[in-house]
Amino acid sequence: MTSSDSDIDDLPQDDTLAEESLAETASDADSTDEDSTDEQDQKLTLDVTIDEPSACERHITVTVARPDIERYLDDAFGELVPKAEVPGFRIGRAPRKLVETRFKREIGDQVKGSILMDAMTQISADYDFSAISEPDFDFDSIAMPDDGDLTFEFNVEVRPEFEMPEWKNLNLDRQQHEYSADEVEERAGELLQQYGTVEAHDGQIEATDLVTLNMTFSSDNKTLSTIENHTCQVQPNCVLRDGEIKDFDKFLTKCKKGDKKKTAATISENAENEPLRGQTVDVEIEVLEVQRTKLPQLTEDFLDELGGFSSTEDLHAVVREELERQLRYHQQQHLRKQITGLLTEAASWELPPALLKRQSNREMQRMILELQASGFSDNDIRNHANRLQHDLMGRTETALKEHFILEKIAEDHSLEVSAEDISKEIGMIAAQRNESPRRVRARLEKRGEMDALQNQIVERKAIDLITEHATITDVPLEDTPQDKNHAIDHAISGESKVSIPDAKHSEAAEAIEEPTDYT
Template sequence: MSDETQDLNEETGATAAEETPNLDLVVNIESPSACERHVTVTVSRADIDRYFDDAFSELVPSASVPGFRVGKAPRKIVESRFKKEVSDQVKGSLLMDCLEKIGEDKHFAAISEPEIDLEAVEVPDTGPMTFEFDIEVRPEFEMPQWKGLSITRPMHEFTDQDVDDQLESMLTRYAQLVPSKEPAQVGDYVTLNLKTSFEGKTVEQEEEIIARVRPVLSFTDCELEGFDKLMEGAKADDKKTAQVTLSADAPNEELAGKTLDIELEVLEVKTLKLPEMDEDFLQELGNFESEEALRDAIRQNLERQLEYSQQKKAREQITALLVESADWDLPPGLLKRQSARELERAIMELRRSGFSESEIRARENQLRQNSNASTATALKEHFILERIAEDEEIEAEEGDYNQEIFLMAMQSGESPRRVRAQLEKRGLMDVLRNQIVERKVLAVVQENAEFQDEPYEPQSRDTVEAINVAAGGAGEIHEAVEAKKEAEAEPGDDTKE
């Protein structure tokens, strides 16, 4: 554990133009880990007295004290009567100004708000004031030479067949689901009742889930391989059983890494009826004047997805350069708090790159299944790219925000104004800022790189069907589910187990 003590004795001649008064602080910083700091701050008595003096000087002219006209009570009486209120005010002002000063002096690059136990902080009657806080910071590391890198770059010339395949995939999003009496085939849809259990006890139940028959059924905490073989030939009332193993990062920590039994009851089989490519449908898709205009838009979308893959590949290679110096232990609490924001960032990136909602769901489930590992990788990448951004003075501008929001709106079919409002309401504009800056940094890195082209192999669009269900549930095993079933079952009811 490193321990650096820094005496910040500042000159006392503060000017009126300064927003924060000069403070005579002693700051002691301990480093429990690369991304954690425990900070102890000592404020001089002179500063405390000055803050009290300023607070009472402001209060006296308007103080209301019984027996005196407003503003006419002697200062000593005002000080005695309002000591507690002013003390709380001084404590708040001192804490805020101290934190601001520490930030200005750049002892570390904070990535979270400080954790301070306000109740434990007291302003003493005599002597200095001391308070402590914990804060998460960007780790310090040596940057490698990133200019002149040799980067592998996926390249592809999209053909008419690529556009045909993408168009067919797009049309399925607007197709009608038509009930079928035929057994299920790959590409069909099945309506299912789902139940998972562990050691005979029900864990999770979901009814009337609609899923497309594909090789993999992706849950938020696991994957069911061979879903297509399991469902092929199935018809209404059939029951299929399999097993799934929950990821180590499953939300149900009790069952993380455990193997569950899964039962799928087929309620109905449906097939797709694709829409006609007529004028009305082209207008519904996006006011396209012709099928050729639609195909041009699809080709542009494919180019955006290729750009996404190129930047993802470059990002991975840049991060690989720091393997030796980036082996920081990231605190579990940091990973847990940042995992949701990293998931949001990844989804926003996929959305602006033109991926479909089903593809985004599949990627989202994959990230959830490996949340700690994916978050740790993403944070390390972010720390590296942010350092380059600072060195190169790269920032996000208003036009960048407008462009990103426009691309996300195109993918979702919503207006840019609505997309921006949603981002602001959910507090995600800083996530969008990081996305913009990181993309700009990657562009600069690639401008200074030497490229080795390789064939671009897009991930198959027809392999994974993602559903928003946690096979392991969100918490403890639901023994109450079985108890309720038994309590509700009539004597002789054949549903009672």
């Protein structure tokens, strides 16, 4: 786990600075006495009870002693009396008892805010919760007592305590691949599709043709959802948010413009629509239009306009760099999968469903940022995002356990994220999106995604540290057929709360129409 520039950025934000928020939550009070330095200097007398409903949850009950409440009230009224405006009296001349009666509610709220803020600050300093989300804290529900102590409660999600697994001297495989001239030329051809001349085609559909379709998904003759006027390239499979149409290319290559035929789609085992999980549903596909792309001639003028290339060799050199950057991503993911698989074997602690649901946004955000920095196309990113949603909760649980362990390794070995690290990462995203780094940074900051970016970098540093202490065996790169699929941001079943909208990473990228969901 956007703006009009890229819809992929339109994701819910995750809570990463939760540790600091323990000390800040009570500042939601309508008014807080910021100048009461005496109150801040003298510690509160707190009775703190911490319950552990689960490995990642803490329920905290706090009681503030009455003498502390009286001290805060006395200080607050002491500051108010000299400047209180009471009818019938000059400013600051009204009797204190009258001021206390007239301003009891206002001062009560102010003192409550001050006490809660100071109590949370003190608890944060005295107890190491390793919080991973903001505390569940309702200021308005807490009543200031006229007599006796003040008691309040809150819940907080924390990093579980666990025995650190042995991570040195692991035996790991690292995928390697040397891209041939034919592979580079094939990839260049794929990239040049968007600059080609598109012509209408009335004959049989072929692989890589552009087709415009209407799609209707149904089960037991009941329409689940529809997609209208969607243009896509013919690819092996069509991957949607909650399922896929397999052999998409084989089905379409038997069709031509004007055909209306049926095939099947499979709903994922973890779709939000529980009755349809794992089911096969009907898909009626109507072919509205077929287009064939004629690639541009690589003339000197075209190459110069494309990217300042002086020759085809220069273009191929850049394409090779892109492929090698994506190879590094696959290497990292393969190593990460092995490492975390070994390190999380003993991670038997259960994670609360509510935590998984919230953190699923973070996992989606992390994955998208990593793919963007690695130079993947919009369709590739959407494809990965849709695949992730097929088992979002399960993948999030695994990713959270990985994060806890990698974060602990990073802390133990002082692996930190520098400003240079962040700038480099933003630079790679900016290059892929054909934008300025400044613009990308501003968008990440505005949407609260800088924390996800930092987490991604520190996890990668932990993986690199583990790899440095491992025995590495080079193996061939596994085929990644999922990269050749077409992805659509649409839920077959008509139910999906997390959207991975279509995006345009660069100004030259082809705009793909977003499907309409009629459910």
